[in-house]
Amino acid sequence: MKKNRVVLVLVALLLISLPVFAGGSQEEAVAETENSAFKVAFVYIGIPGDLGWTFEHDRGRLAAVKALGDKIETAYVENVPEGPDATRVIRQFAQKGFNMIFTTSFGYMDPTLEVAAEYPDVVFEHCSGYKTSDNTANYFGRIYQSRYLSGMVAGSATKSNVIGYVGAFPIPEVVRGINAFTIGVLKTNPKAVVKVVWTNTWYDPVKEREAAVALLDSGADVIAQHQDTTEPQKAAQERGLYSIGYHSDMAGFVGDSVLVSAMWEFGPFYTERIEAAMNGSWKSQSYWGGLADGIVKLSDFSPLVSEDVKKLVLAEKKKIESGSWDVFNGPVMNQSGKTVIAAGSVPADGDLLGMSYFVKGVVGTVNQ
Amino acid sequence: MILLISSIIAITLKAGTSLVFATIGEIFTEKSGILNLGIEGIMLMSAVIAFTVSYYTGNLSAAILSAMLTGGVLSLIHAFLSITMQAQQVVSGLSITLFGTGMASFLGQTLGPETNSGYLTGLSAARLQTLTIPGLSRLPLIGPVFNQDPLTYIVLLLIPVSWFFMYKTKHGLNLRAVGENPQTADAMGINVPRIRYLYTIVGGMLAGIGGAHLSLSYTPGWTDNITGGRGWIVIALVIFSLWNPSRAIWGALLFGGINAVQFRLQASGADISSTLLNMLPYLVTIAVLVIITVWEDRKRTTGSPAALGTPYQREEK
Secondary structure: OHHHHHHHHHHHHHHHOHHHOOOOOOOEEEOOOOOOOEEEEEEOOOOHHHOOHHHHHHHHHHHHHHHHHHHEEEEEEOOOOOOHHHHHHHHHHHHOOOOEEEEOOHHHHHHHHHHHHHOOOOEEEEEOOOOOEOOEEEEEEOHHHHHHHHHHHHHHHOOOOEEEEEEOOOOHHHHHHHHHHHHHHHHHOOOOEEEEEEOOOOOOHHHHHHHHHHHHHOOOOEEEEOOOOOHHHHHHHHOOOEEEEEEOOOHHHHOOOEEEEEEEOOHHHHHHHHHHHHHOOOOOOEEEEOOOOOOEEEOOOOOOOOHHHHHHHHHHHHHHHHOOOOOOOOOEEEOOOOEEEOOOOOOOHHHHHOOOOOEOOEEOOOOO | OHHHHHHHHHHHHHHHHHHHHHHHHHHHHHHOOOOOOOHHHHHHHHHHHHHHHHHHHOOHHHHHHHHHHHHHHHHHHHHHHHHHOOOOHHHHHHHHHHHHHHHHHHHHOOOOOHHHOOOOOOOOOOOOOOEEOOOHHHOOOOHHHHEEOHHHHHHHHHHHHHHHHHHHOHHHHHHHHHHHOHHHHHHOOOOHHHHHHHHHHHHHHHHHHHHHHHHHHHOOOOOOOOOOOHHHHHHHHHHHOOOOHHHHHHHHHHHHHHHHHHHHHHHOOOOOOHHHHHHHHHHHHHHHHHHHHHHHHHHOOOOOOOOOOOOOOHHHO
16 A cells, blocks of 8 residues: 555656646647649647647748649648657658758757758758758848847836836747847836846646736736747736737737737748749758748738837838847846947847847846 | 735735636545546636637626536546546546647637637637725735635635535545545445545546636636646645645645745845746745654545545445
8 A cells, every 4th residue: 555655656747747748649640642742841849729829830831832822732730849740740741752841949950950961852941940962051130130129119218217027938049039029128218127027837728827917917018928828918808908019919819909020921932932942942041030030020010009119119120120229239237237249239149049138128037 | 015015915815716616526536536637628618618708608607507517528538447447546536637638739720710710829718807805905914815716715615614614514525534444334234336426527527616716807818828737736736735725725825825935036136036036936845744744654644545545445345
C-alpha cells in the first residue's frame, strides 16, 4: 500500500509537467493528388485557429495559394512540438516529395537544418532563427517597427499615464518589442510609463488574462501584449478600457477597444519565395524585413483613434518606410537614464537581435 | 493596501472556482476508489461544449447542463473501462485526457459558424454575469466575496455540503467504505460497482462545471487549450487537500491566488524574479506532497482511500 501511495505521488508530480507534452493532437491536412504541382509544406507550432502566430502563418499560406492557384499544392501539420517530433514531421514532408518546407517556430531551427542536410534538393525556410545552409534560408520581420507605431497610439490614448504590457518571456525578441513600443509611447506622451508583467507563457489564456487584470488593477488604462491569445485585450475591454493588438488585427475578434494592432503579413513574402523556388531563382538568405517590405504592418485604426493621432502615426510610418530613420536610432537611454545608443548612431542588426535591457520609460525588470 | 488585498481576494475566488469544482468532483471519484486522470480532457471538452451551446442558444443553464452531460459521458467511459473492464485506471484516465484534448481542439476549429471559417475562437457569446449581493458587497476587505458569478457562490456552498455528505451521512459512509475496503463494503451489502459508477460520473459532471466556468465566466470565449493544464493541478489538489472537500478551497486559492499576487508584485515594480514566482505554486505543491508522504509513513491518517486505483473483483474475497 505504502508503495502504491508513493507511486501515486510520483505520477501526480509527473502529470503536472505533462501538459507540455500533451499539447493536443497533431492534425495533418494533406491534399493527396498526383499532379505535377509544386508542393509546399508548413510546420506549425499551434493551430491556425489561435488567432495569433499560427493564424498569421496560415493566412500567409492561403494568400500564396490564392496568388499561385493550381501551380502549387500546400499542406500543413499543426501543433508540432519543438524537438525530435519536429524533425520527424519535417522529414516526413521531405520523404513525401514536398519541394519546399516552411518551418515556423524558433525551436524548429536545428531540426530543419538536420533534415535539410539529408534532402539537398528540397528548399527550406525557417522562421525566427539565425542559422542557414545552402538549402535553408531564414526569415523574420521587424515587428518592432509596428510596435513603435502602435506605442504612439497607446501613448496618446492613456489618461492615467500608465500602460500595461503583458510580456511573454524575457528574451531579446520580446524585450525589443517592449522597448520599441515604449519609445513610441514617449513620442506622443513623455509623461507615460510602460509597466511590464511577465507570464512566462506563449499561450495560456487564463494566465495572460490574470496578468492583464493585475496591470489594470495597478492603474494601467491601455493594455498591450506579446502572447498568442486575445485575453489581455478582452480583459481591458471588460473594464471599458483600451488595448493594442499584436500578431493579427485583433479588433476583428475583440472590437473597437483595440485601437490598432502591430501585425504580420506573411502572404506576399511566401508567394515571392515559393515563386523563386519554382523558377529556380531561390537562394539561401537571412531575411529580416520591415514595414517597407510589407512582412510586418500596422492594422487599420479603430474609429476611436483621432485624426490627429492617425496623421502623426502615418507620418512616422512613412519615415520608417523611406529608410531615413529607424526606431532604435540614437539617442536611446536605458532605464537608469544612461545612454546606450549614442545620438546619431544607428545600431547594428546584431545589437538589436541581442537586446537584453529595457529603455527609459519601462517599469519592470529583464530577468535573465 | 486594503484595496490591493480585496482585489486579490476577488480574482483569487474567480480563478479558484473551476479548480474547486473539479477538485471536489475528483475527491468524490477517488473516495470511491477510482482514480480519474481524465480531468484535463473532461474540462477541455466541457469548456468547448458549454461555449458552443451558449453561442448558439444564448441559454447559460443549457450551456452548464451540457457541460455536465459531457463530463458525465466521458467519465462514464472511464467508469466502464476501469470498473466493468477492470482496465488500468491510469491508462484509461490518460486516454480520456488525450482524447479530450485533441477532440476539444478539433471541435474548436469545426463547430464555429461558416463566417468564422468554422473556428470558435474569437467569437463572443452569453456569459455568466456577476451577481452582486446588496449590502454585503460593500463591506471593506471581504466585499468582493459577494460580488461574484453564480457558479462561484454555488462552489462556496458545495464545499460544506459535500463535506457534510461525505462525513456525516450514510451515503457518504458507504462511499468511503467502498474506497477503503470494497470487500467489507460488499459483505455489508453495498453494491460496489454501482457506487463506483455513480461517483465517477458525479466527479466527471463536477469537473464539467469547472470547465464551463472557464469558457463562460473566467476567460469567456473559446481558445485552444483554455485550461492550460489546470486539470492536472486538480489531481495534485486532491492530494493537497488530503481527500477532504473542506480543504479543497485552500489549495485552489493558493493556485488561483499566487498568480494574482505574483502578477501584482510585478506590476508594482518589485524586483523579484518572475520565473521564481511562477514556480512557486508548483514548489509548494511538491513540498506538500513530500510532507504528506512522510507524514503518511508515520501516522497513516491522510485520508487517502486505501483501495484507490485497485479494481474490485468479487472472486477476490
